[in-house]
Every structure is written in C-alpha cells, then in structure tokens.
Amino acid sequence: MSKTDTQVFPHLSEILKIIDGALRANSSMAANYAGLLADKLEQEGNREQALRVRERLARAPTGIAHAQDAGRISTGLPIDTESRMHTVDVSHPMVDAVKLYLPSGVDSRIREFLNTVRYYDALQASEAASPLRLLIYGAPGTGKTQTARWIAGELKLPLLTVRCDTLISSLLGQTSKNLRQVFEYVEQRPCVLFLDEFDALGSARGNERDVGELQRVVISLLQNLDALSENTIVVAASNHDQLLDSAIWRRFPFRVPLPLPDFQLRKELWKEMLGKFSSSALDFDLLAEKSEGISGALIEQIVLDSKRTAIFAGATAIDPAELFKRLGLSLALVQRVALPSLEDEICWLRKWERKIFSLRELSRLYSISIRKVSQLTKEEDGEEKRGHS
Template sequence: MATAEQIKSLIRSHFDQDREQFTTIALQVAAHEARKGHSSIAHEIRGLVDKGKFSPVKVLPLHREFSDFILPSSPKERLADIVLNVEMEFRIKRILKEYRQQARLKKYGLSNRRKILLAGPPGTGKTMSATVIAGELNLPLYTVLTDKLVTKFMGETSAKLRQIFDIMRERRGVYLFDEFDAIGAERSRDNDVGEMRRVLNSFLQFLELDDSDSLVIAATNTPKILDQALFRRFDDTMHYSLPSEKEIISLIKNRLGEFMPASLSTKAVANIAKDLSHAEIALACDDAIKEAILADKNRITATQLRAMLEERKEAYGH
C-alpha cells in the first residue's frame, strides 16, 4: 500500500490541481508496489496514469447563441506534431510547465502565463500552437471567430465579449481569438469608428479583470495595427516567421512520414520551399501524398514533391 505521506501528497496535489505532481506521486506508488512484488497492482496503477494522460477531452456543448462565433474542439495534437525553432518551442514548453505547476507559483503570489498574443504571417503556426497547447494540457479548445463576433448594432459586440469571458470562468479551456485584428486595431486609426473603440476598450477591461483558470490566446497576422495598450495586457507575445531551411526539412520529413522519397536532396527542396509558410509546405506534402495513394504507390517521388511545392509558390504568388 502507499505510504501515509504519498496518500497526503496525492490528495494535496489533486486539490491544488497540480496534474504533473499527481502523476509523479502515482508512479512512485506504482514503483513502491512493484518493489514489494505486487506487480499486478503496479501495472494497473501505471495503466490508469497512462489512461489519464491520453483520455479524450470532454467538450461541453455551448448554448446555441454562441455557436455562430465560438467553435469548440477536442485537440489531440502534441508538441511533436508541430515544427518550431528552438526559441518558440522553449516558450511553448514554458507555458505548459507554468500551467501544470500553477499551484506552486500561487504559493509565492505568482500566476502562470495564461494570456498569450501570437503574431506573424498567415500559415506560420499560430493556430497550430494554440491547438498543441490545448492538446498537451488536455483542455478543450474554443476558437472565437472575431470577424463574426463583431456586429453593426451598438453595444452588442461588447455584450458578447462579456459573455465569452463569463464562459471562461465556468468552463476551463483554451480560448483562441482568431483574426484578432477585427477588434484589436489601434484606437486612433483614421478609419476607426467610435463603436469599435468601445469594443476594444471593453476587451482590454475584460482581459485585465479576468482571473479564470482558462488560457486566453489571441492570434494576429498584422501586429503593427494593434493598439499598443494590448501588449501590456498579455503575459507573453510570441512572434512567428516563415520557416528556416532546417525547419522546412523537419516539416517535410514529419509530414511525409512513411511516404518520404527513398532519395531526396533536402537542401534543394528547402531552396524551392523558401518563402512558403508552414501551412503551404504542409499542403504541398499532402498533395504529393494524395497523388501517390491514387497511383497505388507507398512512397512519393522527389519530382512529385518539387512539383507540388512549385505549384504552391505559383498559387500564392511567391
């Protein structure tokens, strides 16, 4: 049986919502039982821990009035599924670590990073990063479509924002404000209208007062037009860019998997893929895989991959 200290630690970590500590202690209990020769109990405990790690996220249905601009999902993606440079990977891991150990931070009067701004060109991994964070933390992802959130009726958009922040307190999850430019544009812009200034002021106020356990992630393709006051409200700002040569090669290998050509000059392919985003490269790989499948082949050819990358460059005007 577990020791008294282990039982107390399990209870404490459960009520502190320290998932990582809870898992660590549970595995220590399993090891303790294994040393005593109780192999079946140890195996069962490890099985329960593994099941808890990878159990599907339960997404509670939202009221119908929110279904037009909030899309709930249950991400299964993990860090291994996304290609990032070393700095960006470190910063996402830091968000995950602080969330998992938020109870320890609270003891010192500190809070985990939970309000994140993602900025960069389209297709560079912003939405995927939010998806991975939700998947790693086993939390539901609620994507807020800000372009559909905004209405022409005075006060309605701010009222909807208030409701979203109320939901954050009730339903813990990752809330992604996609296409954030729709409400985050600088208040002094010449083409701005008074109503949008009020919407942005409301968002700033709600964000500052929010003390829920949810993560708030805003994604923008054009950070230069965002109001400067926004940057002070977020705990972290992450700037995304087009993939480097090393990232292009890693992305192609990850995406193609078993369909990877037997012979491929990765440097030459990376040169072709230069100026393409992560999403564009992934789509080119998918197109090549589809051609191989329909041709009853279990691998693509280097020629197919190069052709699909060139096609993407032409389609996007690169």
C-alpha cells in the same frame, strides 16, 4: 523549513474556483472545477480523494452532475442575437494527436508558457506568477492554430475557439455584449480560450478608420481581459500584430512571434510529412533550399497533393520531379505569377530551376514531346537529338 502554500494546498487554483462558483451561486462553475480537481487527484495517484470528490458531485441534481467531467462542455454556448450563431466552437484535442513544428527558440518559449500553466500555484505562492495569457503572431500558415490545439491537448483541456471576426455585430453595443458572454462562459469551466483573428477586435484606436463603436469594442475587450481570473488560460492569435492596440499588448505577458520555417525546420517538415512516401532519390537539402519563404501549412499541402498523385499512379513513393513541380507552381501562386495554361507552367518551371526541369523531364511530366517543350521554352531541342543519336 516551512511548507509553501502549494505544498499544503497543491490545487489551490481549483479550490478557489469552486469557492467562486459557490459564492456566485453558479453550481455549474463549481461542479466543472470540482471535476477537474478530481481528475488531477486521480492522475497524481490520489484515487481515494478523487473518488470522494466525485461521490459528492454524484449527489448533486442531475443537471449539475453532468458537469463533473472536466473534459465535457455543457450546452448553452454563447450566441450572437443578430445572427443566432454560436460565437464559440468547442473541440477536444488529444495528447500527442497534434504535432507541433516550430523553430527551437519558439518551441522553448511555448513550452515555458505551458510550464507556467502547470506550476501556476507554486509560482503564485512565490509571487512569481503572471496572468496565463499568450499572444502568438505571424504570417498565415506558421502554426498559430496548431499551437493553440497542442497546448490544449498537453493540458488535457477542451479548446474553446472564438473567431473574433464573428463577434463583430452591426447592432450597436452587440459586439461588447458578445464579448462579455464569451468571457463569462469561459470563466465557468476549465478550458483554453483561443481568440483567433484577434486583430479584428484589438485593432489600434485612433487610426483613420476608427469609429466610436470600434473604440468601445477595444475598451470592452480590455475590461473583459482585466476582469478575467489570472489563471484562466487565454491564447490569442493574429496575422497582423502591427494593428493591435498598445494596451492589448500589455495584457499578454507571453508574446511569441511565429516566423516562417528556417532551412533546418523546412528540411524536417518535408521529411516528417512525406514519411513512408519519401524517395531515396529526393535531395532534401535542395528541397529545403528551394522552399525558402513558404509556410509549414503550404509545405503540408504540397505533400498531400504529391501523395495523392502517387496513389493515383499506384506508386508507393512520390516522384521527386512531381514534388518539385508542385513546389514551383505553389511559389508562383505566392509570388502572384499567373499561369493560366500548361504552356505557362512549363516555361515557369524551366526558368525557375533548369537543373531539375530539363527538357526531357518536362516532356515526361507533361506527356508531350521534347520537341514541343523545346518550342514552348524557345530552346534548342538538343536533348531530343542526343536521344536519337
């Protein structure tokens, strides 16, 4: 049996990138990918080969030698000439530092994309490779940014984040120039490019608000994506996938919707995020049931607020009623129910879940008498009478 290309050249992608850098007289690009090659060789146990690559890099001029560490990004970030602001933010997510909470089917699809990146050379040798581009979309707070950070961490690559709305310039043609600068910068170094708020750039052409400049932006985006090497990792995220141009969809072989967490995932999120602050009196099934329709990000915020309240009170665990209270008030915000006063809060909670928020429990939570709660909710103060009997 003959050896495949990847068995002979297991790091063909990095070698080709080094050659590209040399042909373009782009020493930084060549050095960046040579550094990545050395890292991969060392991880595989080929320390002598890694050392030889790094020795060659060490002989390069000082400015180039600094690029040999693939985890470092040199200065010279792209800048919007109108605002003088960087159009790219660089971060370095660590392996296992980012926790990913996704429904099992979605998690499987994301891991498939990750394996496609890792086995790209083997797939390409078998003519089964696809461009390394992932489009994730869904409601705010469902984990799009977290997913991009997790992918970068797992691949041990820097994450270059572009908030696409910051690329939009009032100057004619500047937006397309900003795009070109970002893609040229990304092409020169091993990284994960994260295009956040992607619909700001890729909105469908021909809608009522469409103008010539926006059309040119979409065309420029398509051209830059087409010019990008297929093994350059691109993750795009959108809260409004319905606005994306149909031609944009075709550029992303991997498309993964991120839904709001289902019952089982909500239950897992509550348990994981509460951790040691959990209470034996807490009914996680009821908590998962009552939190239907909210995002993982909102669950995290409710947990943080409840932990803070517990710490202020000198407690080692959260008060279950306090947690449900914060959940109920958060649901009111989601449903755009205005609760300007504590009295409004009490009435809302009583109406939302009577079993949890008895008159007595509301009295305890808000430090007012049961009679007062009874008057606010316009209910008989039978509980107070039973308490005195």
